[in-house]
Amino acid sequence: MKLLWREAMLAFKRTRTLSVLSITTIAFALFVSGLFGLVALNLRSALRNVAERVEVVAFVFRGTPSQQLQVASDDISAFPEVLEVRYVSEEEALTRARRDLVEFQEAYQDLEINPLPPSLEIRLRPEFRDARHAGEVAERLRGFEFVEDVRYGRDWVERLDALRQIAAFVGLAIGLAFALVSIVIIGVTIRMTVLHRAREIRIMRLVGATDWFIRGPFLLEGIIKGLIGGVVASILCAAVFGAFAAGQFGLGMGLTFFGPLEVIALLLFGMLLGLTGSLVSVGRHLKKV
């Protein structure tokens, strides 16, 4: 074990420039992936926040008996898409309007009669917060005889759908592109390492080293490099995130950073990259010698 460690450190020192290069490569690949992950994470939570607001409102004819509404509410709650149904009375609607629509506060102030109809507000389950499902629920609500009109903000729900699709597509495309670039860069670095080590591996073989004796230090070295790359990438991600979060850029929403699990995943991924690189580069040469 001591020998393994010493040999790994020696290999590290021996090819210092290449080592630094491959650490930089791994760090860069992970940094970019990390940044991308951060953007995806925050975009997803932003979209989730917006989607929270997708709801269907059924305006009810004035004077509908509350018992009828109660039964209907229970029916609607049983729809697979529906999370909860809330009855908003005429009075509550007016109170809300006075509170929320500041511009019309005066207009709503001295009304003789309440112009606002009572309504049922229906919140959908997270997986159904899109235009198609909201539309279907709205259609079914129109079937109730006491329902005067149904609204679900069709335009913006459709726009939200489009946004989600774009986000998913762009995410996939950029993710793939970065993965490809990282693999190519790492591949080139490995190739250089292979050429650099050919002689050394050959000498080891000639003095009677077994395959695993030769592999061991190289693999350990790869894992260490990957780990360092992962740490560097995490620090860079945190720095960029910190700078961004401090600026806020008028986003008006809280930004999320990786949890410990995601950071560990990043480090493990780095170690895996380093290990794979070493396995490939040593394996190829062991076969030849």
Place this chain on the structure above:
Amino acid sequence: MIRFTKVSKHYPTGTAPALDDVTFHVARGEFVFLTGHSGAGKSSLLKLMYGDEQPSSGDVRVSGFHIGALKRDEVPRLRRRLGIVFQDFGLLEDRTASENVAFALEVTGTRADVIPARVTKVLAQVGLLHKAESFPRELSGGEQQRVAIARALVNDPPILLADEPTGNLDERATRGVFQLLTDINALGTVVVMATHDLDLVRFGGQRTLELRDGRIVFDSGKDGEGSA
């Protein structure tokens, strides 16, 4: 110790065989020169001996190993029974002379506490104890080759293979290395040395195998002289 029986070797790229129907035997305690022009097959012959190549046909036996049937995981065991020396020395540049020698012991899993004594002994044997802590670049060509020979000897191999070990050395260093090899041979180690230095061959007077176009065209051991 070494027995070739009707051995031929074809490389996929070459048109003519590298070795063609080669048969010879090297007995315990022998010193054998392999001579011939570049491309005559000297290196191919040595590669077969240390398991770097497999014969296309025929049978090769080295120190009890059947080279034609050698499995990959048996190669290290064969190599530990051989000492191998090259024209370009093959030393690891970032290790001192003693570390280079110790490396061959570490690789074979020798206990750490016995390594220093064995390294010292073998460096003394090649006359380089005073340069034990020097790096290869601080040594002359002759000294580097002595370190390589020390490394080849440290596992007490019954056979030492040397491929043009004096090819990069001046005449004085050549004589020194050759003397060292004959001393090693005198202690009982079989030495097979490929060279095209005919002066050395004449000077040494050992058994000589001459190769031409992959065939043995002369074997001074056939009529008894030089073979043990």
